[in-house]
Every structure is written in C-alpha cells, then in structure tokens.
Amino acid sequence: MEDVFPVEVKLQEAEGSLTITWSDDHVSAFSLAYVRGWCPCAVCQGHFTGQWRYIESRALGLSNVEPVGNYGMRMIWGDGHDTGIYQFDYLRGICHCAACDPTGERFAERVRSKSPLGSFGR
Secondary structure, three states, rough: OOOOOOEEEEEEEEOOEEEEEEEOEEEEEEEEEHHHHOOHHHHHHOOOOEEOOOOOOOOOOOEEEEEOOOOOOEEEEOOEEEEEEEEHHHHHHOOOOOOOOOHHHHHHOOOOOOOOOOOOOO
C-alpha cells in the first residue's frame, strides 16, 4: 500500500465530509465525524496500546488538512485538536466504501488491533 497516495483531497465542510481520490483511482468518502472518531493521536488512542479505538465525538468541523511529508496528513479540527497524523495507509485502512467493506463490518468496528508496524492494516 505504500505506493498508493492521495492525488486529491476535498474537504466539503458544509456537507461534513472529506473525499480522498487515491493514485490507483480509488475514492474514499468519509464523514468528518468518522475520521475524527479514528483520530490516531496519542491523546485519543493512548500510549503503547495494542489497539485502535473509535472515539465517539460530535462533528466539530475540520478547518484544514495539511500534508505531512510523503506519508500522511494532519487534520486541524474546529476545536483546535491537531495532533493526529493520519498516515495514508491508515486512512485507506478505514475506508468503508462498498469495494473495501462490502459487508459493512469495517464501518461498524469500534476497536481494531494494531499491526506490529503501527499501521491500521486491513
């Protein structure tokens, strides 16, 4: 998955959504609440845990999305929360479109094991 990267990121604040078009032409459409719920930062996920946890939050709005190197992006939320770096493989791993999640199982998950390298994995 390391060769797959976003070629377009569209923040639609009014609709409360974030759409990512990937270099392999896949499109991931997320609600902002869903992306915030999977925030990967240590404040939200804790330190040295073996799992990713979905944290329910009200939609706070996303004021900006910034690139971080060649591997991820930082989300700056309306409440000022900005410490989560969403690696590209992590974002792709939470995609719940019909192709990635045909049964809806991924979308329903609220706890997921971390891989040894810390990526979200699939």
